Amino acid sequence: MVDLSSTYLGLKLKNPVVASSSPLTQKPETAQALEEAGVSAIVMHSLFEEQIIHESLKLHEDLSRGAEAFAEAMDYLPTYGQYSVGPETYLETLRKIKRSVNIPVFGSLNGVSTGGWIEYAQKIQDAGADALELNIYYLATDPDLTSSELENTYVTLVSDIRKQVDIPIAVKLSPFFTALPNFARRLAEAGADGLVLFNRFYQPDFDLETLEVTPNLVLSNSNEMRLPLRWVAILYGRVTADFAITGGIHTGLDVIKAVMAGASVTTIASEFLLRGAGRAADILKEMNAWMEEKEYTSVMQMKGSMSQKAVAEPAAFERANYMKVLSSY
Amino acid sequence: MTSKFSRRPPIPDEAPPFVREVLGKIIAGEGDSLPVSALPADGTFPTGTTQWEKRNITLEIPVWEPDLCIQCGKCSFVCPHAVIREKVYDPAYLENAPASWLSADARWKEFPGMKYSLVVSPEDCTGCGLCVEVCPAKDKSQVGRKAINMAPQPPIRERENINWQYFLTLPEANRTQFSVKSVKNSQLLQPLFEFSGACAGCGETPYIKLLTQLFGDRMVVANATGCSSIYGGNLPTTPWSFNKEGRGPAWSNSLFEDNAEFGLGMRLTLDKQIEFVRELLPQFSAQVGEDLVTELLNADQSSETGIRQQRERVALLKQRLQAINDPRARDLLSLADVLVRKSVWIIGGDGWAYDIGYGGLDHVLASGRNVKILVLDTEVYSNTGGQSSKATPRAAVAKFAAQGKGTPKKDLGMIAMSYGYVYVARIAMGASDQQTLNAFLEADAYDGPAQIIAYSHCIAHGYDLRKGLEQQKLAVESGVWPLYRFNPALIAEGKNPLIIDSKEPTLPVSKYAYNETRYRMLLLSDEQRAEALMQLAEKDAKSRWGLYRQMASMHYNDPASGNGKDSEGQHG
Structure with a gap:
């Protein structure tokens, strides 16, 4: 019997298969199903500060629509005492899921203001989250903003939150940083216990019939894990943080590759959405069978075994050029 | 005093006397000063009066881009306040057009060599933006620009007013020259419901406006109480209007609970009058002409052409009846117009149709009579x-x-x-x-x-x-x-x-x-x-x-x- 356990953010997990945010992680029943199938932890969807602000303003605006039209239009819709447009809905879901499972549950947060980040981070901690993932993304569209200014903002934010919360913190990153290893080290020094690679940004598409920019959310495939695989392999052993690979993990063999690169865990959403929560059991079974066949005794044994530091030809990770890839055929 | 302009009169001077002297007073908030004798004795008010009340309530109005427009008519179709109009006309009309007048070649196979213009009444628009939303034509080099776009009203108000006034002088479409069965063609028809006081972006009024484009010149309307009765006939003005021949919907409002029956009454009256005319008419065959009587009684009025021909026959009949000194001829003369097919519409909201007026609605449907009910739900x-x-x-x-x-x-x-x-x-x-x-x-x-x-x-x-x-x-x-x-x-x-x-x-x-x-x-x-x-x-x-x-x-x-x-x- 192989030992599948792993450690991530200082927590001992029974295996490296973590369920990442999807509709399945938003309800106690489906969270339980994921736990039963064997996942070792659950990452909640993000609490978006911007959405909370937007929703409150929009609700106010919509409730008073048309009030300028005539007297009877001033109160079309009955008045409720309370609306759950604040963070309370999110926190209540977190509490419910926490109550319904025994595995660790990680909160996730996307803030706008420093005050908001800290306030909601504390609330997520108080609601019982075992760790907090900071889903920081700022799409830099302003040509006046330099990369170092942007990186400093991230680092300051992590350090500010670190001072205010006690639970472990992971930072979810986008792949669009010029000097990722340096930035990753600065985040770790600022207090990040783990780095999650990478955020899958919503990529707008064009509808050629209507000439409109349309949202296009597609489920991942295994090819997508190559990007985080390379970067975890490069960062492992050089940056003192745990790593999670997110995006593109679909099979037990994908999980094994991630661990060999140096990841402590992999987080999975698309595969569970496609095949149901029960798919976690198959993934674990596949891992187990492969490891038994190849006579691995534990996940810890193979963790980082194919990181850049550990392989015979470290330059393989630096081959980025198309010409070189072609010549290797 | 720092203002550089003064308040305009509530009603322009060129309005008809009744509109200026009676309705204008009410608009100005001086209705209490009117003597009772100023008001119509029988309670009927002239229609087509909203055109005199320029409310100027929007800061933005749509502006047309002729080079992008595909002339589909959708913007005009959805416009709740009938402020977007279009006409196809002879190029000769461009000669005296204002300098800011815009036009394009008409894209109709029925109208080769003609011009097309789409205009906006700047002071009647409410700025709802439905027209821009529905416009399917986008600039190929800048997709955010459509064939109709919102622009600030104050700087272009006067310019667009001049265009609007010129537009009104162009001849209306000849209804017998094209089929009204397409959305594109339907928008060449003059709406006889315009500039109502409905909310900006109202979802009800575009339906009513379309009805009047199709049948307005021979339409009788019973309107239930509700939004449609308020924007439809709230004093002082009414959006129900008439065309250059003076034809337009006859409209009245009844209660929530009896509007369907109210409309049925209009139908029964018309039916009785038609019956009486059909009885009287053959008695004058010798004087007005046997052929005319036969044609009047057997007219096919299923098309615009058929309706126009019947109108011409009725006009001829009335002319010939004038010369006959007989009380029955006087009766016939006063009722002859009912020989032109009327469209009786019973209009109201869901509060009327589903709830308070439902019993009557059901009763009227069951009657099998030729009435049309529009529920604005x-x-x-x-x-x-x-x-x-x-x-x-x-x-x-x-x-x-x-x-x-x-x-x-x-x-x-x-x-x-x-x-x-x-x-x-x-x-x-x-x-x-x-x-x-x-x-x-x-x-x-x-x-x-x-x-x-x-x-x-x-x-x-x-x-x-x-x-x-x-x-x-x-x-x-x-x-x-x-x-x-x-x-x-x-x-x-x-x-x-x-x-x-x-x-x-x-x-x-x-x-x-x-x-x-x-x-x-x-x-x-x-x-x-x-x-x-x-x-x-x-x-x-x-x-x-x-x-x-x-x-x-x-x-x-x-x-x-x-x-x-x-x-x-x-x-x-």
């Missing part, structure tokens, strides 16, 4: 402040349904269909403008009662009405509002009368509903109940679709199906 009592009606759908919040309505919407169309001889249609112009047009034309052509239920977006739904047409589309795609036409005339041809005009629902009801505050507010206050009701609403949509589909697939030419020959007996 906002799914709530819009005018009195948003009370729930039996048209309010499950899961929506309204007054008296503060916890979200627990029961489904009453299927008013299904009840009417059960008669078998009532033309029924369910329409939503945002989802299919052509189906809306088809339903109106078929209802008018059907020799019997008709009932059209029109999805009308409303400020009471709690969202930006610029998206009203998009919401209509989602209502149809989610199965909340299936489009259909039930035409009993098809039964006689051995065909199933029910034609479903929308596709099988593919969108979850929640994707439609939660764009609107009337649904979303429940989700934000009582999530559990909201979700439970939404699940039931999903089931409602599915089961209704399944039922309609089964009904639409029944064979009417097969006696074994329980219809066949029997159905012919039901007809009419």
